Amino acid sequence: MTAAMRSKRRDKLVPRLRVFLLQNFAPVWRTVERVPPLARLVNRLIINTACNTAAFRPHAMSTLGDYTSWSSLTDRTYLGRMIPPLPAAARDGPSLAETTALFAPQGPQQQCPKSTLLFPIFAQYLTDGFLRTSSTDRARTTSNHDIDLSPLYGRTPAQTLALRAAPDQGRGKGRLKSQWIGDEEFPPDLYRTGTSDIAADFADAHGTALLDLPLGMNADPPWAAGEHSRRRLFAVGGDRVNSTALVAMLNTLFLREHNRLAAELERRNPGWDDTRIFETARNIVIVLFIKIVIEEYINHISSACFRLRADPRVAWNAPWNKPNWMTVEFSLLYRWHSLVPETMLWDGERMDTAAILLDNRKLIEAGLAKAFKWAGQTPAARLGLHNTAIYLENRLTVESRAIEQNRARRLPGYNAYRQAMGMNPVDDFDCMTGDRARQEELRALYGTPEAVDFYVGLFAEDAGLNTPMPPLLGAMVALDAFSQALNNPLLSRQVYCKETFTGYGLEVIEATGTLWDVLVRNLGPTAPSDIRAEDVRMTRPDWRRRFSAF
Amino acid sequence: MTAAMRSKRRDKLVPRLRVFLLQNFAPVWRTVERVPPLARLVNRLIINTACNTAAFRPHAMSTLGDYTSWSSLTDRTYLGRMIPPLPAAARDGPSLAETTALFAPQGPQQQCPKSTLLFPIFAQYLTDGFLRTSSTDRARTTSNHDIDLSPLYGRTPAQTLALRAAPDQGRGKGRLKSQWIGDEEFPPDLYRTGTSDIAADFADAHGTALLDLPLGMNADPPWAAGEHSRRRLFAVGGDRVNSTALVAMLNTLFLREHNRLAAELERRNPGWDDTRIFETARNIVIVLFIKIVIEEYINHISSACFRLRADPRVAWNAPWNKPNWMTVEFSLLYRWHSLVPETMLWDGERMDTAAILLDNRKLIEAGLAKAFKWAGQTPAARLGLHNTAIYLENRLTVESRAIEQNRARRLPGYNAYRQAMGMNPVDDFDCMTGDRARQEELRALYGTPEAVDFYVGLFAEDAGLNTPMPPLLGAMVALDAFSQALNNPLLSRQVYCKETFTGYGLEVIEATGTLWDVLVRNLGPTAPSDIRAEDVRMTRPDWRRRFSAF
Structure with a gap:
């Protein structure tokens, strides 16, 4: 935490007042929550305010070019742009190396006072589904632009088909392929035992994978033959699911929920075929996820005391309900490397978080319940400058590639984005952070806040009260979360009904609001019986006690 | 025209009152039009009322299947469904042959009292761009789902590229390929002179066409070698542009306008490259078309006396502004075969309309001005049963294929669609038509209005006052026109500005509301000087005089 408060000189009055009201008077907000019509109204107001701060989609421009064309408005292989780019003229300012140095750790990594490790892990699993800058052309994306749980189901119909279990294999209808290891269900292995060959289930006749392969495997040093199989990498929909065993843990949770729902739907709808059961389970799981x-x-x-609800009705007539299109800004602002702690608690011991990169063995050994519990015991690191985990920083690539993308796409500066989000531009560094040393460092590098790169400004601001997020980042995350989740086609007026989910499915949706709600339904018979809801939370227990936060 | 009026027994009161007010008091409406804020308000009210009559998109179902799935909500190669299909159980009712007979002419073809031939021709050119049931799988579509002038620009980036002129060919920047015949500009020839081979400009190295080929050429009898070139079929974006020389005439108009705008943009923006000029001209032309x-x-x-305006602001915050998705119903309701007259006036003579099917020679000979004038002198035929042109009816395919598609997709009946459009279901045939013989014919075939096929019901209703459309058809056309045109991305709040079109482009858009407005800018120097705005209208001159209609 920074020692001093940042200056509020440039903050607008009405948003400050709104935030003040929402951050205080908890008993009042608890009362509001207990009066359904009032709760719905307040929920609607908060969500609409968040979504109305910026211009609605469609964005006039994409990374295709510097002007609006029919292609830029329709070719969704390019990233959208929230605001137009800077002119192509040469850019002054600090070098890439100097700027990247802003993210390098100084002393031991700082903890986030509010979040457990479940928070950044969930953020990664969520955003890996749709923030997918192409590795071959960084102006492009391989995103479907929707929250479709592609890490679980795949990005394409062909991938989905490869992941589905044939009903004649005695598994029942509508299931995803899986394997049982003891009493625990996991995704199947991607590689043939003892080899580096794709398992037959996930390869075509030529041995070519039908799925996107896990990213990062070709890093130095190259893996020895058989290493792929030894690490128990899973056959899943997303190329980043195996990046750490904790992301694989989340994917495993939703795989189990899918198969549990499919079994229930099969039992309740004996006339339905394999595909209808699969599709209906998928409908339910996507909405559970949202x-x-x-x-x-x-x-x-x-940071509000009022508890927001995923009420589909909020979006039905909202003018901000426009088709999704992932932007280059959204893609950058979610690079939350500094939230990732260097070490975590694993079975009561400190373990290097790097030990579970591209390796699911410890997850399989522990089982789902314990892995969730240990992630919930581990504090996240603090989001901000000079806090990116050593093992990420040593590679240097993650932060410098983000800054490079920011500059290659010629994004306007930090202040331009504050204005696009309805905030005042800041006129000095003391409005960004209360930390004097940080202010001086930024001043030495940039001279003026006007010159600060968007990507740097996002993380240079101090976090707000009762939130792990700095103000600009928090506003952009809220805008995108609401306007790109609540507009999901499954939540739309014609679709959100029992014909889509079955009455049983709607009950499950109604009864679910947390990871724990899903986990408790999917613990194997041998899971530890002492795991409780309190163990599986994104908010740290000490913070919950101090602030009676969620 | 039918002798008696249909019974209004089942019409709802509020819509009847609204229609009555709008169809009368012309002087009041003229006054309203002259007070801009009031005119904007009334315009907004009428458009919102039309769009709010039915459920908003996304539709819960597509022709992919009988239930809602993530695929049905996202795979846009299937047609949407306005309402769910009937169960798969066997269907009772009249045979295909009996039903098709409802469209067969009885005696001479009847004229439409209101419309000239320019009306059905424009409808065809418009809808050929996005109502594109696949010929290989009639549950699917090849549509982009947007009004993107694909008949002019192609459906795919590769087609667009093939249609663009290279600037180094001395044509100037941003142009579409074209040919000059005397003083008249036309699209280029698709076939090499004297042959049936694709011209080099539109074929790849193997001679395969880069464009969709004209539909209907392989009909019996097969064409002799060289016939393709002799008929001067044009190289264009759409596979139906060449279907008659009058549709080719409309495409020629917008091609000339594109190239005219490109020349202007090039002169005004000397620094712009070929693609920017092309794309900006395309932005303008698409909006002119809308x-x-x-x-x-x-x-x-x-039928209203109030003149509607294409005010983009109406859609900006409208809850009905949702992404387009062409439905199977929309695809069927636009089969306006009976509007096509069997003969037309051509240079003062009666000519079989069939003479210009897949043959542009007469258009090239006459030039654009005369062709427009003669189409404007020709009355359209009356939309309805027993009026489909002999040359279409003889092939039998057009109407029976529509009825087949209606039944293969298991569309609910006519009354179900009335209810989906907020109308009361009719309880007897006298509410559909005042024509006694027609009532008896429908009763003999169907027994009850409940049993009437959607496709038949659309055309069995009598046309309303001062409109060529029957009531259900008219309501569905209005809904789709507004909700799928005004939501075009080019009209959205962030995009509809001079950065997208240039200031000059916005002026051109502002000054354009009719085909004549575009035509008058694109008449060659040798065009007849006596052609006037009155000659190029969708409304017949006698009707305009009688009803002071537009």
Whole structure:
């Protein structure tokens, strides 16, 4: 935490007042929550305010070019742009190396006072589904632009098909392929045992993978033959699911929920075929996921005392309800490397978080319940400058590639984005951070806040009260979360009904708001019986006690 | 025209009152039009009322299947469904042959009292761009789902590229390929002179066409070698542009306008490259086209005395502003075969309309001005049963294929669609038509209005007052026109500005509301000087005089 408060000189009055009201008077807000019509109204007002701060989609421009064309308005392989780029003229300012140095650790990594490790892990699993800058052309994206749980189901119909279990394999209808290890269900292995070959289930006749392969495997040093299989990498929909065993843990949770729902739907609808059961389970799981995004994840980020709900009706007639299109800004602002702690608690011991990169063995050994519990015991690191985990920083690539992308796409500066979000531009560094040393460092590098790169400004601001997020970042995350989740086609007026989910499915949706709600339904019979809801939270227990936060 | 009026017994009161007010008191409406804020308000009210009559998109179902799935909500190669299909159980009712017979002519073809031939021709050119049921799988579509002038620019980036002129060919920047025949500019020839081979400009190295080929060429009898070139088929974006020389005439108009705008933009923006000029001209032409759709075409269809305007602001915050998705119903309701007259006036003589099918020679000979004038002198036929042109009816395919598609997709009946559009279901045939013989014919075939096929019901209703459209058809056309045109990305709040079109482009858009407005800018120097705005109208001159209609 910084020693001094940043200057509020440039903050607008009305938003300050709104935030003040929402951050205080907890008993009043608890009362409001207990009066359903009032709660719905307040929920609607908060969400609409967040979504109305910036211009609605469609954005006039994409990374295709510097002007609006029919292609820029329709070719969704390019990233959108929230505001137009800077002119192509040469850019002054600090070098890439100097700027990257702003993220290098100084002394031991600082903890986030509010978040557990479940928070950044969930953020990664969520955003890996749709923030997908192409590795071959960084102006482009491989995103479907929707919250479709592509890490679980795949990005394409062909991938989905490869992940589905054939009903004649005795598994029942509508299931995803999986494997049982003892009493625990996991995704199947991607590689043939003892080899580096793709398992037959996930390769075509030529041995070519039908799925996107895990990213990062070709890093130095190259893996020895058989290493792929030894690390128990899973066959899943997303190329980043295996990046750490904790992301694989989340994917495993939703795989189990899918298969549990499919079994229930099969039992309740004996006339349905394999595909209808699969599709209906998928409908339910995607909406469960969106509910957790709003009701656990966004409530964790929010500094408000009022608990937000994923009420589909809020979006039905909202003018901000426009088709999704992931922007280059959204893609950059979610690079939360500094939230990742260097070490974590694993079975009561400190373990290097790097030990579970691209390796699911410890997850399989521990089982889902314990892995969730240990992640919930581990504090996240603090989001901000000079706090990126050593093992990420040593590679140097993650932060410098973000700054490079920021500059290659010629994004306007930090202040331009504050204005696009309805905030005043800041006129001095003391409005960004109360930390004097940080102010001096930024001044030496940039001279004026006007010159600060968007990506740097996002993380240079001090976090707000009762939120892990700095103000600009928090506003942009809220805008994008609401306007790109609540507009999901499954939540739309014609679709959000029992014909889409079944009556049973709607009950499950209604009863689910947290990861714990899903986990408790999917613990194997041998899971430890002492795991409780309090153990599986994005908000640290000490913070919950101090602030009676969610 | 039918002798007696249909019974209004089942019409709802509020819509009847609204229609009555709008169809009368012309002087009041003229006054309203002259007070801009009031005119904007009334315009907004009428458009919102039309769009709010039915459920908003996304539709819960597509022709992919009988239930809602993530695929049905996202795979846009399937047609949407306005309402769910009937169960798959066997269907009772009249045979295909009996039903098709409802469209067969009885005696001479009847004229439409309101419309000239320019009306159905424009409808065809408009809808060929996005109502594109696939010929290989009739549950699917090849549509981009947007009004993007694909008949002019192509459906894919590769087609667009093939249609663009290289600037180093001395043509100037941003142009579409074209040919000059005397003083008249036309699209280039698709076939090499004297052959049936694709011209080099539009074929790859193997001679395969880079464009969709004209539909209908492989009909019996097969064409002799060289016939393709002799008929001067044009190289264009759409596979139906060459279907008659009059559709090719409309495409020629917008091609000339594109190239005219490109020349102007090049002169005014000397620093711009080929692509920027092309894209900016395309931005302008698409919006010009949408303006004509609303301000000429929809005003012609509308029975109201108030003249509607294409005001982009109406859609900016409208809850009905949702992404387009062409439905199977929309695809069927636009089969306006009976509007096509069997003969037309051509240079003062009666000519079989069939003479210009897949043959542009007469258009090239006459030039654009005369062709427009003669089409404007020709009355359209009356939309309805027993009026489909002999040359279409003889092939039998057009109407029976529509009925087949209606039944293969298991569309609910006519009354179900009345209810989906906020109308009361009719309880007897006298509410559909005042024509006794027609009532008896429908009763003999169907027994009850409940059993009437959607496709038949659309055309069995009598046309309303001062409109060529029957009531259900008219309501569905209005809904789709507004909700799928005014939501075009080019009209959205962030995009509709001079950065997208240039200031000059915005002036051109502002000054354009009719085909004539575009034509008068694109008449060659040798065009007849006596052609006037009155000659190029979708509304017949006798009707305009009688009803002071647009």
